[in-house]
Amino acid sequence: MAQFNEGRFFEQHETLETLWRETRAPVRDLYHGIIQVGVGFHHWRRGNYHGAVVLLDEGTRRLEPFRPSCLGVDVAALVDAARDTHERLIALGPGRMSEFDMTGAPRIVLHHLE
Secondary structure (H helix, E strand, C coil): CHHHHCCCHHHHHHHHHHHHHHCCCCHHHHHHHHHHHHHHHHHHHCCCHHHHHHHHHHHHHHHHHHCCCECCECHHHHHHHHHHHHHHHHHHCHHHHHHCCHHHCCCCCECCCC
16 A cells, blocks of 8 residues: 555556455455556556546446445545546546646555554
């Protein structure tokens, strides 16, 4: 999760893909959703508008059933922030992608599991 929060979205994909492949449903979809949101931002950085908006949308939809939290991840906060970002990116459109400040990308908030 640290890689996601550091904006290292390609690396977080590689790390979480291993967990995703080794985990059974339904938790598997939690990892898949986080991967998709992160890859959406990776596409955004690379100038792939379509890939960015599609993966952000798919990722938030996949995460929705895990609200409010799962495995210590504040899923509600991640979904809300990713949806807000998705809307801002759509408002900018493909011609103004570079105007989006990636420092405002959502972060994963972890809660201590007892």
